[in-house]
Amino acid sequence: MSRIEYLLDINHDMLEGRDFRQSKLNFLELVEQQLADGQTDLALSNLSRQPARCFKIANLHWGQGDLVNAEKYLRMTLERYQRFVAAGEEHGRSLEEYKNFGEAQIKTAAALLDTRLEGPVLTSQVDVGYSPAFENYLLDCCLGTFAFDMSHWQSLEDAWLKNRFPKYKLEEYAVCVKALTGGFASDAEMLAAHEKMWLGKARRNPDAGLMEGYGEYNAYVIDFIFAAVLKRIGWQGTYRHSWPNTCPAGSDAVTTRASDRHLGVITAPPPVPDGESGLIENPQAARRFIDTHVRDQRDWWEGEQVDAARPAQERGKVAKALKEVGWKADPATLDLLRTYRMDAILNDSTHVFLSDPIGDRYCGVKKWTGLFTEEFGMSADFIAVVESEEKADYRDPQGGWYVLWIKDKRVYLVQREDWGDPALATREARPGFSVWPSYSSFVAWWVAQHLEGKR
Structure with missing residues (x-):
């Protein structure tokens, strides 16, 4: 079994393998049984994990060029999210306490499949200073019609650096920001910059998840956030990290429609020294x-x-x-x-x-x-x-x-x-x-x- 076959097999098994309890339920069926048995809190907790797990499988298939299964599990990502929302309503539970349940992945699936979203995914309070805050804002911009607020983005960067997290992560996100806001001179320059950034992740091995694309996972998965950005700005063509026309790693990108729907930018006012001390303390x-x-x-x-x-x-x-x-x-x-x-x-x-x-x-x-x-x-x-x-x-x-x-x-x-x-x-x-x-x-x-x- 190859490495990618193993990754697909183990993730499919975690979601759909019949090894839960003696009844041989799979994870999807187990949650429904828990709801029926009145184990509402446990069921909602388990249900909140399912959209991200479905999306991971979709991404792995996408990375192998299997778009039939990729689309199947993108749609399942949205279906599981909608079931999560519905279950909360059916059992009178507020979902506000849940966060980091795969919001960015759910939003990406919606963006790629042109699906309207409703529910807590749009208002979830992710932790500022951590990766989900960046990803969610980028995907909110992909789904919305508002301008990119550079002051808000800089506040996220400030919180990240305050936590002493690596600056290279901000440089990776910056490629998406620049693409989203039309900062590149051409689509060719944009795609080249993204490819260079993505391949650079193969040389890093931080303690990160499979879908972040570091180390050995670089060749297996798709940069789904950038794919959503490409769709938002109107770019069409064939590129490794695009939907639906993907291609094998290392293939040349082909543009059939130039990007022309970039976001406007709300410019952040430049920092100014304090009037009395002349200092900028932050x-x-x-x-x-x-x-x-x-x-x-x-x-x-x-x-x-x-x-x-x-x-x-x-x-x-x-x-x-x-x-x-x-x-x-x-x-x-x-x-x-x-x-x-x-x-x-x-x-x-x-x-x-x-x-x-x-x-x-x-x-x-x-x-x-x-x-x-x-x-x-x-x-x-x-x-x-x-x-x-x-x-x-x-x-x-x-x-x-x-x-x-x-x-x-x-x-x-x-x-x-x-x-x-x-x-x-x-x-x-x-x-x-x-x-x-x-x-x-x-x-x-x-x-x-x-x-x-x-x-």
Whole structure:
């Protein structure tokens, strides 16, 4: 038995195999028996699992090009959902307590089969900050007629990152968002971007379900969310991840009707610093502020654009460079440092500049921190995050200097005469003036200083 035959066999058996109880009922029949016996809560709990299980079987058949069985189990997905809703009504039970019962799969089946949905699937309260929230919003957009709310999407991303989940998952969802909202220059570019994203999942092996398409499952299943997106935007043709015209993995996509029904976008207002402190405290909002303004940053003098993107060959060196100075960066900070050369992020209101962990403009974080600690008595608990090319600054640094305190990962402006004692140097720190809650917040403030001075 091949691997795919095994996956199909075991999933069919779980749903339809006659091995429940001595009566030899299958799972579908068992639920109906439980309802008849008055075991309503147990029956509803079991019934809530059936739509997703039917959809999984549909997807596996779809991935093998067996569209007859794929459609059969897509329809069964909807039938089982409708039975779930009806059973709740028949027995006077509210279904509001149920969530994550396969809402995205039910919505996908409805989108692909042009079926109208009613019931709790449309109003289910999924956990913000987890995958179902993203999937449900994308599928709501596929079924609805409203514009894509970028503020809502960013709030989901913020919650995801707050939970310290991997950013690559957001990058995968971003392909669907861009396709749904017409962000690609052409359908060919869209399909190529999706294929690259999907095949990239084959190289990852997180603790994820079969239908997410990671690792060995990549070649067996279909990206059903993207298939629903294609249908929503009016694309037609043959592509591995399309309905109903699928094709084997690795086959070239063929477009017979170009996409022309993209969603409008409700643009999210850019994050702005707090009026009093000048801070953006939320790390994700700070990062969006940085991304928004650094991509087109220009110097004050000639108005020339300065590209701060870190070269690809340097990105893999950042974590090691931080480790060498004792900087235990959180994922958000590490991603920021891998994305940008800090010494190329402008702030023309001052002669000093952000120190880079790789560093070749002058000396970088390691050498500049070593200079301050070894020659001028700065505490080893501090990491210098701003440096200078002025001789006076590195021969005899005076005044205040920006440092990261390893203890709390905040950035402080500390005075030379106090910096040997971290407690003393940070005792009277003021938000937005001499302390920033995170490195991302500090860099956002740094960018804001450049923008403010330009005005």
